[in-house]
Amino acid sequence: MELVLRATRLSVAKHNDPAAEAALIDRCRKQDPVAFGRFVDAYQARVFGFVRRMVANPEEAADVTQDVFIRAFQHFERFDGRSSVRTWLFRIAYNLCVDKARKADRSPIDTSLTVGDEGEDTIDIADSRWQPDRLTLDGELADVVEQGIATMSEKLRTVLLLHDREDMAYEEIAALVGIPVGTVKSRLFLARAHLQNVLKEYLSGSMPEVQA
């Protein structure tokens, strides 16, 4: 099966200048709406992407994402700099997503939390043009991965998204979620193994039609 992949990768705006970011954060602490607008510009796509994959309903995901930034604006003066502002923001997002999931009584498919022997072999994705460091997934493969993420438990999904999409360190994730570093690694391994199984099923043709 030949998969067509886009050659471009969507990049996320990141503050590369620490001094400029520090000045922006300082103004946000004083609840400067203009400065906070720039802060939202920098993080809205990433936060929305995280929340959208944590909360099933797209409309609810939009509402939760708004709530994340509203809370951040209200409580920015309490941000003390002990963690990065990104960690602080995603902690707000994670807590709101967990609250939403509890209210919705969402029951994802339970995945065994025991690390087994699976999950280390590569999957033969038949596209020689796929260069992982440059390409964005598109089309069916992206849908398969998204579905795989949606069907794993909230515990595995959280760690997978924070580590593999947000490039957070194990220690950051451990502090954010409130679990040991070893548990972060175990959950990450299991989350990836789950996705591998989903992809294998899809590529072998045994997976039901992907719902976009």
Add this chain to the structure above:
Amino acid sequence: MSERREINLDERLASAGQTQVRELVKGLADETPSMAWRSGLNEQILAMAAAKQKKRNLFGWVWKPAVGLALAGALAGVFLIRTQPETRPTVARPALEARLVMAHQDAVWSQDAAGAGLSPADARATEVQLEPTWTEEDLSSL
């Protein structure tokens, strides 16, 4: 988690299969929220900022004048206390003071001599002459 098991897990997380899945997840497209979403958020942020500014202004209107008045009053009080002279007041007319003292003493003496009710003027009118008016001839006639 034991150190050996953790090292084993680190190695497995770095395996080719795990790395491949990581790249697949990283390659998923980002989604930017809609303009309507952003517009709604901006409105809420501006409303909160305006409400906070209103509170600050109210605080300024009420408390700043009160604090100013209190400070002014405190300064005035300090100034008044410090400018009061510490020397005893001087008497402008000593003669008058002496006459007043004499009048008081007369009153006390007259009370001692004749009891209450007798004014100093009466006491002076009936004062006992200190110099005798009789002579030795008066004595021989007795």
